Amino acid sequence: MSxxxxxxxxxxxxxFTAVDEISIDIEEGxxxxxxxxxxxxxxxTMNMIAGLEDVSEGVIKFxxxxxxxxxxxxxxxxxxxxxxxxxxxxxxxxxLSYGLEVxxxxxxxxxxxxxxxxxxxxxSHRLHQPAASLSVNEMQKLAIGRSAIVEPRIFLLDEPxxxxxxxxxxxxxxxxxxxxxxxxxxMIYVTHDQIEAMSLADKIAIxxxxxxxxxxxxxxIYNDPQNRFVANFVGSPRMNLVDGELRxxxxxxxxxxxxxxxxxxxxQVKADFTSDSKVHSGSFGxxxxxxxxxxxxxDHDIKMLGKVEVLERVGPxxxxxxxxxxxxxxxxxxxxQLNVGDDVPFxxxxxxxxxxxxxxxxxxxxQ
Amino acid sequence: MTELANNSKSMGYWQRxxxxxxRMGFWFILPTLLLLVFIVVFPLLMQLYLSFTWWTxxxxxxxxxxxxxxxxxxxxxxxxxxxxxxGALWRTVLIMIIAxxxxxxxxxxxxxxxxxxxxxxxxxxxxxxxxxxxxxxxVGLMFFLLFQGTGPVNDHLGLPAEFSWLTDVNRxxxxxxxxxxxxxxxxxxxxLLAGMLGVPSDQLLAAKLLGGSNLQNFIKxxxxxxxxxxxxxxxxxxxxxxxxxxxxxxMTKGGPxxxxxxxxxxxxxxxxxxxxxxxxxxxxxxxxxxxxxxxxKGLSYMAKK
Numbered sequence: 001m002s003x004x005x006x007x008x009x010x011x012x013x014x015x016f017t018a019v020d021e022i023s024i025d026i027e028e029g030x031x032x033x034x035x036x037x038x039x040x041x042x043x044x045t046m047n048m049i050a051g052l053e054d055v056s057e058g059v060i061k062f063x064x065x066x067x068x069x070x071x072x073x074x075x076x077x078x079x080x081x082x083x084x085x086x087x088x089x090x091x092x093x094x095x096l097s098y099g100l101e102v103x104x105x106x107x108x109x110x111x112x113x114x115x116x117x118x119x120x121x122x123x124s125h126r127l128h129q130p131a132a133s134l135s136v137n138e139m140q141k142l143a144i145g146r147s148a149i150v151e152p153r154i155f156l157l158d159e160p161x162x163x164x165x166x167x168x169x170x171x172x173x174x175x176x177x178x179x180x181x182x183x184x185x186x187m188i189y190v191t192h193d194q195i196e197a198m199s200l201a202d203k204i205a206i207x208x209x210x211x212x213x214x215x216x217x218x219x220x221i222y223n224d225p226q227n228r229f230v231a232n233f234v235g236s237p238r239m240n241l242v243d244g245e246l247r248x249x250x251x252x253x254x255x256x257x258x259x260x261x262x263x264x265x266x267x268q269v270k271a272d273f274t275s276d277s278k279v280h281s282g283s284f285g286x287x288x289x290x291x292x293x294x295x296x297x298x299d300h301d302i303k304m305l306g307k308v309e310v311l312e313r314v315g316p317x318x319x320x321x322x323x324x325x326x327x328x329x330x331x332x333x334x335x336x337q338l339n340v341g342d343d344v345p346f347x348x349x350x351x352x353x354x355x356x357x358x359x360x361x362x363x364x365x366x367q
Numbered sequence: 368m369t370e371l372a373n374n375s376k377s378m379g380y381w382q383r384x385x386x387x388x389x390r391m392g393f394w395f396i397l398p399t400l401l402l403l404v405f406i407v408v409f410p411l412l413m414q415l416y417l418s419f420t421w422w423t424x425x426x427x428x429x430x431x432x433x434x435x436x437x438x439x440x441x442x443x444x445x446x447x448x449x450x451x452x453x454g455a456l457w458r459t460v461l462i463m464i465i466a467x468x469x470x471x472x473x474x475x476x477x478x479x480x481x482x483x484x485x486x487x488x489x490x491x492x493x494x495x496x497x498x499x500x501x502x503x504x505x506v507g508l509m510f511f512l513l514f515q516g517t518g519p520v521n522d523h524l525g526l527p528a529e530f531s532w533l534t535d536v537n538r539x540x541x542x543x544x545x546x547x548x549x550x551x552x553x554x555x556x557x558x559l560l561a562g563m564l565g566v567p568s569d570q571l572l573a574a575k576l577l578g579g580s581n582l583q584n585f586i587k588x589x590x591x592x593x594x595x596x597x598x599x600x601x602x603x604x605x606x607x608x609x610x611x612x613x614x615x616x617x618m619t620k621g622g623p624x625x626x627x628x629x630x631x632x633x634x635x636x637x638x639x640x641x642x643x644x645x646x647x648x649x650x651x652x653x654x655x656x657x658x659x660x661x662x663x664k665g666l667s668y669m670a671k672k
Contacts, residue, residue, distance in 0.1 A: 052572060073575050085573035089591050098587070099577035150577060 002062040002153040002186055003028045004049065009058035011044050011210075018044045020210040021058070026188065026203075031180050033189045033201035037233075041210040042190045046156050049188065050077050062153060078147030078155040078185075082162060084139045086146075088132040092123060095131050095142055099150035113149055121145040137168045144176075148183060155180075155187040161196060173199060194234050198222070206230050228361040231285050231354060237319065240291075240329050243283045243358050246273060255284055259326025267300025267350030272365025276357065279364060285354035288319070291331035293338070293346050300350040304329070308342045322346060411652075418442055418649040423642050433645070442649040452650060454625060455633035458540070462629065463608045466547045470604060471597075473548070474555025478563050479585070481556075499553040507617030510546040514618070539619050539627045546614050551607070555600055562596030563589060598669060609658070630654065 004026040011019040019041040026032050034042040047053040049060055051072030059066050067075060087095050096114045105113075118124040121141040126134060134142060140160065147155065160176075161169045177200055180187050191197050197204050198218045206213040206221065206229075214221055214230045225231035231239050244257040253270050255263040263284055265273055273282055296303065306322030306329060313319075318333040322344070331346060338344060355364040378386070413430070419440055422433035446452055481492065498506070513520050514532035521530055532542045566589050574584040590597075612631035615621060621628035621636065628636075630650075637647045 050576060073578055073580065075576075076578065077576055079573065079576045081569050081573060083569065085567065085569040087570055087574070087588060098574065098579065102574075102577065102579040102583045102587075146573075146577070 003064075004154060004186065004188075005059075005061040005064065006045070006049070007059050007061070009045070009048060009060060010056050011041070011048060011053060012056045017210055019048070022205075022207070022210075022212045023058075024205050024212065024215055026186060029184050029186055031177075031187045031189065031200060031202045033191055033197035033204045034207060035191055035194060035197040035204050035233075036207035036213075038192055040207045042192075042207050043158060045207070046158060046188060046190050049154075050079050050156055051075050076150070076153045078150065078152035080143045080147055080155075080157045080160045082159045084143035084163075086131045086134070086139050086142055088130070090131055091128055092118070092131050092134065092142060093127045095146050096149055099146065103150070117145045117149045136163055136165075137172075140164060140168075140172060144179065148179070148185075152185070155183070155185045157187065157189045159190055159192070161191075162193070176200060195236060198234070206233060208233075225285075225354070226363050228283050228285070228356040228358075228363075231356065231363075235287060237288050237314075237330055239285050239287050239354075241283050241285045241356075242327050242329075243281070245281050246279065255282060257325070257327045261325035261327045263302060263304070263348070266302055267298075268365075269302075269350045269353040269355055270300075272355035275355075275365040279357045279359075281358040282364065283356040283358050283361075284348075285356060286329075286348050286352060288330040289332050290349055290352040291329065291346055292349070293331075293333075293335075293344060296347055298349060298351065302348040302350060302353075303345055304348060305343060305345050308338050308340050308344060311338060311340055414648040414652050417645045418652050420645050422645045424644060425642060442646055443653070445646065446649055446653060451625060451628075451633065455628045455630050458627065459609055459611070459629040459631075461540070462544055462547065462611060463605055466544050466551070467601065467604045467608055469544075469548050470552045470555040471559075471601060473552045474557075474559050474600070477552070477556045478560035481560055482563055495556060496553045498550045499557075501550070503550065503613035504617055506546060506550045507614040510542065510549075510614070511618045514542045533619050534623050536623060536626050539623060543611075543615050543618055543627050546618065547608065547611060550614070551604060555604060558596060558600040558603070559593070562593040562600075565596070566592045602665070606658075 004024075006022060006024040006026075008021050008023055009019060010017065010021055022041075022045060024032070034045060036042045044053060048055050051067070051070070055068060059068060061067065062075075087098065090098070093114055096117055097110050100110045100113060114127075115124065118127050121144065123134075123138055123141055123145070126138060131139070131142065140163075144157075144160070157176075161172055164172060173196060180200075189197070189200060201218060203216060204218055204221055205215045208229050213233075214226045221230060222234055225234065228241065232241055242255070242257055242263070244255040244263070247254050247256050253265045253273060255265060255273075257263065265284075269284070273279070304322075304324055306324045308320055309323045309328070310321040311318050311333065312321070318336060318338075320331050320333040320338050322329040322331055329346070356362065357364055417430065417433055419437060419442070420433040421436040421438050422428075422430060426433075426436065428435060477495065481488065501509075511533065512518055515521075516528040516531050520526075520532065521528065532538045571584060571588060574588045579587070610631055611629055612635070615627050615629055615632050616635065619627045621632040625633075634647055634650060637643050637650070
């Protein structure tokens with residue numbers, strides 16, 4: 001078990017910068033998710049930790065020890081590949097024992113540990129069958145077991161759930177969490193699925209185009225995104241983010257949206273937008289579940305008028321698509337009171353709204 | 368008649384192909400079939416026939432009248448008791464059991480170097496393959512010149528001109544084997560590299576991350592996956608090596624004496640030197656039968672695995 005310090009790490013492939021000055025501190029025993037869209041550099045970051053890729057600049061330390069010159073064979077890292085990389089020409093037993101055999105562990109000891117791990121991963125009934133005959137779900141377990149059996153310092157998982165069917169994925173998500181507690185391992189988990197990251201990780205590092213966008217606990221990231229990218233990326237359904245020009249007339253500040261609609265800013269969010277006088281175009285963010293209908297609940301809440309375009313059932317709730325001129329707002333129709341085609345007033349609570357600078361994507365004001 | 372014509376008109380194109388297909392196929396392959404009869408079956412029968420006679424081109428009778436000198440298989444007895452035949456066979460096998468494993472290990476080592484990307488990989492790859500592109504006779508001539516007493520090999524090793532390679536009883540064979548290894552290691556390399564690249568790279572990475580050394584991973588992960596490719600490469604080279612002729616003939620003509628005489632060279636000498644065509648037919652047929660049995664046994668063994 002180790003802590004990991006990633007310090008100003010950059011990775012270049014020719015002219016292309018895949019990872020740009022990323023710094024992440026991971027505590028011992030922490031479960032960290034690297035989250036981002038495809039091609040954002042999260043897998044490259046993980047490969048650098050494992051030693052599969054060299055670091056162009058910066059250092060990666062385990063327990064404060066620089067690993068740049070340690071071969072990947074000697075880093076003692078458990079790595080679960082996206083496609084599992086099971087040794088398909090060997091039996092399940094031989095797959096599990098490989099890491100111990102190459103370290104010349106005593107035969108009886110190997111047998112004991114392989115049996116225990118197979119029991120733990122509930123694949124003992126397949127122990128003497130060829131690994132190629134396993135189902136994808138069993139391969140997943142085998143891949144994790146094969147890495148865990150050598151008791152690595154850290155555990156790296158590269159999109160381990162993306163090949164599984166939906167039902168097993170939910171099961172495996174819970175299982176992974178249990179395993180992580182059991183092993184007490186430092187785990188790094190690469191995923192593009194924010195739900196996986198939110199439900200599994202102690203901390204999430206959100207990466208976009210090689211840059212670290214935000215690093216923190218899932219709820220902090222959700223409640224307090226530091227930039228427009230994170231706000232847009234985290235949360236399901238996505239946050240409403242509407243862009244427009246800021247216009248001040250007679251003391252009133254309005255966000256003029258493309259297509260003619262406008263938001264009369266008030267309260268906290270108005271203060272956020274005015275916190276930097278250089279900002280002239282901004283992005284207004286509000287999560288769908290914060291929008292409400294009916295009576296105004298707070299003084300500064302912003303009243304809007306929209307037309308219900310579509311109602312979509314999501315589980316027990318209904319999602320309403322509200323059209324304001326050419327801008328669409330997403331809200332939850334909690335009481336099932338809306339009908340398609342209705343013109344309804346709705347409120348954007350000022351306290352729950354977020355302000356972003358459109359040019360830099362930076363959060364304005366904020367808590 | 369009209370009904371039939373109508374019928375065939377009403378049939379779809381593919382239906383007609385399906386009906387006429389087998390018959391049409393026969394006409395398509397007939398020329399090849401005839402060709403095969405003339406170049407395979409006919410010579411084989413002729414060989415079998417001649418091997419039971421004393422016939423030589425000097426006999427004064429055409430080959431089809433060879434029954435006049437029928438000898439009830441005495442050629443076979445002569446072959447079994449002919450030390451020159453057994454010597455040639457042994458030397459052929461000797462070249463095979465030294466050159467083929469050497470090519471295998473060299474090819475494997477080189478292929479291993481070429482798994483990873485490195486600058487200039489493509490150029491080195493092309494250079495590596497040149498020896499096998501050269502006509503064997505030219506390679507023979509090349510090594511003939513290299514191994515001269517006053518040639519570059521002695522020059523570089525600082526050996527005197529009296530230190531002969533091609534005319535020395537032991538070193539002649541070594542020279543031939545070196546030439547064969549030089550020419551055919553690239554083929555081994557090519558086949559083995561293809562096999563090695565077929566091993567999924569992520570499994571290799573996984574093995575490395577589990578702490579396996581390069582050697583352990585090579586033996587336990589790469590080799591078992593290459594089994595088929597290895598067998599194919601070895602069989603291919605062994606069969607080719609058995610037929611070795613050009614190199615030997617140009618470098619040593621089988622000499623000194625018969626020190627480098629292989630089966631092919633021996634047959635050549637018997638055919639064009641001694642004109643013992645019936646005896647050549649006997650040896651050729653015997654080797655064909657022996658190799659066929661070996662091949663069938665080998666294939667069925669492989670199929671079982």
